[in-house]
Amino acid sequence: MLAADITGRKFTAMRAFVLRRVLAAIPLLLGASLLIFLVFAFTPGDFIDGNINLTAQRAAELKALYGLDQPWWLRYLHWLEKLLHGDLGFSMQYQIPVTELLGQYVFNSFLLASVSMVLYWGIALLTGVLAAVQPYSLFDRLLTLAVFAAMSFPVFFLCLLLIKWAAVDLGWLPVGGMLATGSDTRGWAYVHEVAIHMVLPVITLVMLQAGGLTRYFRASMFEALAMDFVRTARAKGLKERTVIFKHALRNALLPMIALAGFELPALFSGAIITEKLFNWPGVGHVHIDTLAARDYPVLMAFTLFLAALTILGNLMADIVYACVDPRIRLR
Amino acid sequence: MRFFSSKMRQRQDIALAASLTPMRQALRRLRHNRAAMSALIFLLLLIAVCLAGPWFSSWQLDTTNALQSRQAPSMDHWLGTDFLGRDVLTRLMYAGRISLTVGLISVVLSVALGFVAGALSGYCGGWIDSLIMRVADLLMTIPSLPLLIALGALLSELKIEPEIRIYMVMLMLSLIGWPGLARMVRGQILSLRERDFMLATEVLGLSLRRRLFGHLLPNTVPILLVVATTGVAGAILGEASLSYLGLGVVPPTPSWGNMMDSANSFIDFKRRPWLWMPPGMAIFLTVIAINVLGDGMRDALDPKS
Numbered sequence: 001m002l003a004a005d006i007t008g009r010k011f012t013a014m015r016a017f018v019l020r021r022v023l024a025a026i027p028l029l030l031g032a033s034l035l036i037f038l039v040f041a042f043t044p045g046d047f048i049d050g051n052i053n054l055t056a057q058r059a060a061e062l063k064a065l066y067g068l069d070q071p072w073w074l075r076y077l078h079w080l081e082k083l084l085h086g087d088l089g090f091s092m093q094y095q096i097p098v099t100e101l102l103g104q105y106v107f108n109s110f111l112l113a114s115v116s117m118v119l120y121w122g123i124a125l126l127t128g129v130l131a132a133v134q135p136y137s138l139f140d141r142l143l144t145l146a147v148f149a150a151m152s153f154p155v156f157f158l159c160l161l162l163i164k165w166a167a168v169d170l171g172w173l174p175v176g177g178m179l180a181t182g183s184d185t186r187g188w189a190y191v192h193e194v195a196i197h198m199v200l201p202v203i204t205l206v207m208l209q210a211g212g213l214t215r216y217f218r219a220s221m222f223e224a225l226a227m228d229f230v231r232t233a234r235a236k237g238l239k240e241r242t243v244i245f246k247h248a249l250r251n252a253l254l255p256m257i258a259l260a261g262f263e264l265p266a267l268f269s270g271a272i273i274t275e276k277l278f279n280w281p282g283v284g285h286v287h288i289d290t291l292a293a294r295d296y297p298v299l300m301a302f303t304l305f306l307a308a309l310t311i312l313g314n315l316m317a318d319i320v321y322a323c324v325d326p327r328i329r330l331r
Numbered sequence: 332m333r334f335f336s337s338k339m340r341q342r343q344d345i346a347l348a349a350s351l352t353p354m355r356q357a358l359r360r361l362r363h364n365r366a367a368m369s370a371l372i373f374l375l376l377l378i379a380v381c382l383a384g385p386w387f388s389s390w391q392l393d394t395t396n397a398l399q400s401r402q403a404p405s406m407d408h409w410l411g412t413d414f415l416g417r418d419v420l421t422r423l424m425y426a427g428r429i430s431l432t433v434g435l436i437s438v439v440l441s442v443a444l445g446f447v448a449g450a451l452s453g454y455c456g457g458w459i460d461s462l463i464m465r466v467a468d469l470l471m472t473i474p475s476l477p478l479l480i481a482l483g484a485l486l487s488e489l490k491i492e493p494e495i496r497i498y499m500v501m502l503m504l505s506l507i508g509w510p511g512l513a514r515m516v517r518g519q520i521l522s523l524r525e526r527d528f529m530l531a532t533e534v535l536g537l538s539l540r541r542r543l544f545g546h547l548l549p550n551t552v553p554i555l556l557v558v559a560t561t562g563v564a565g566a567i568l569g570e571a572s573l574s575y576l577g578l579g580v581v582p583p584t585p586s587w588g589n590m591m592d593s594a595n596s597f598i599d600f601k602r603r604p605w606l607w608m609p610p611g612m613a614i615f616l617t618v619i620a621i622n623v624l625g626d627g628m629r630d631a632l633d634p635k636s
Contacts, residue, residue: 031472035469035473036473036481039482039485043488148623153615154571154575156575156591160591269477288480306474310473
């Protein structure tokens with residue numbers, strides 16, 4: 001009876017908490033859309049100015065057609081209205097709607113990001129926990145060194161080194177792209193071909209991300225192992241394995257939820273520089289290409305898409321955290 | 332005898348530690364951290380080479396020599412020459428000045444901004460706090476690389492002079508950096524405000540100014556120093572990525588990032604690694620040294636961990 005009452009109250013509090021967080025996210029999203037719009041609206045020059053073949057008259061006609069001759073606030077409201085109807089705009093370079101463009105490339109980005117993410121979370125969890133269990137051991141020291149090295153690589157330099165050694169000099173792996181030029185493989189041969197092309201970009205992403213994450217895992221686990229409940233568990237005579245994996249690790253994983261929330265945008269946004277250097281047909285690559293062509297509708301939509309994913313990721317992390325950790329006060 | 336002397340030294344150490352301020356104790360701990368000290372020495376050497384090196388070089392920054400373009404490293408040109416026959420090592424040292432300066436100044440800017448904003452927010456509370464934190468939230472919502480890329484494109488479209496552009500790049504990087512710092516300073520102030528020593532300053536009847544500038548804010552400095560140090564590493568990486576994409580520091584001003592642009596030509600990439608490997612290694616080594624130093628500072632300031 002009492003237990004049911006407490007659960008009910010907790011549920012109501014939880015619902016109010018979620019609702020409050022969702023409502024707080026809306027002005028943030030609106031603010032982000034305004035900021036993004038302003039950056040691009042006040043960038044002089046656009047897709048039409050970049051085309052030197054147009055006469056002044058034709059350029060003016062096109063500008064009127066795309067609504068580029070209106071004042072900025074009117075264009076913002078118009079853009080916002082279309083966004084609310086699920087219309088992200090029209091790519092001037094590709095001449096297709098932005099949603100279609102995103103749809104074509106987002107899966108490739110997701111494929112690359114999800115494979116790397118599984119790998120680097122796994123590696124970071126394993127090495128971080130091992131290092132925390134034996135702090136200041138040889139393994140811990142070597143790991144710290146490796147982590148610093150991995151964290152300090154400029155993305156593009158790492159990509160270039162990998163391409164140079166593994167692809168150009170040794171010729172083990174393809175230089176870039178997702179498929180060999182003119183390839184028409186099907187079935188398992190296709191999977192194999194994509195997998196081979198993924199090796200280098202995945203290594204890059206894993207190296208870049210695993211470093212920082214390992215440190216978080218180590219610190220979090222280190223802190224958990226110093227807690228009183230761990231001493232209690234040991235005093236009870238539990239096996240060390242049980243103490244570490246069942247008692248300490250579960251608590252050490254809690255703060256990682258917030259970090260997992262930050263990963264949401266990375267999952268779909270494409271690793272811009274890595275995709276560009278490995279010529280991977282993902283949204284990050286499209287992002288850089290459309291920048292060169294001043295295809296602002298695409299850039300604006302992508303950037304807003306990223307901002308929305310960031311807000312959503314944080315929101316989800318907050319809610320999951322509140323569900324998992326009963327110590328969190330629902331404010 | 333030896334036993335006594337070591338015991339006495341230990342006692343002296345303890346007495347010394349008790350008489351030193353926390354900041355000096357931290358410095359002592361830092362001096363005993365071999366990795367951090369090596370990193371610091373490496374950085375100082377690097378700065379010295381970048382500052383003084385060009386004076387000893389027999390080549391000028393912009394002297395072109397069409398007859399000696401794209402030469403492999405030799406006794407004359409230690410790191411070879413680029414497509415205009417310019418000495419790569421000399422350019423590397425000049426680029427180091429630019430890259431290090433951009434990293435340092437942008438962090439100084441974002442620390443100043445973040446400190447003031449965070450302190451105002453944490454101390455004043457109320458609507459000032461809400462306003463500042465919402466702006467910080469907003470800036471943190473947009474992932475930094477796309478935002479930097481958009482701002483870099485804006486600079487290119489405005490056709491800003493390369494000399495002035497360097498300062499704009501610094502501003503851009505600090506715009507990305509300050510919200511995180513402001514949040515951290517605010518959090519520090521909120522937690523420090525509740526500590527006993529702040530209560531003591533109130534009980535002692537100190538003026539608001541002394542409580543704020545004499546006791547509250549100085550206590551946020553150590554953690555700020557650590558974050559600023561690693562921030563320099565982040566800013567150098569940010570500038571390098573941006574310049575590599577042609578959106579940060581642009582030629583003729585050399586920076587480590589834009590020197591690596593030569594890797595975009597496949598022949599240079601494959602056959603002439605001396606054009607793009609040295610700047611890449613320079614960025615890598617600088618950033619790793621800064622990170623190790625920052626980590627050592629964190630350990631020194633927080634002996635508990």
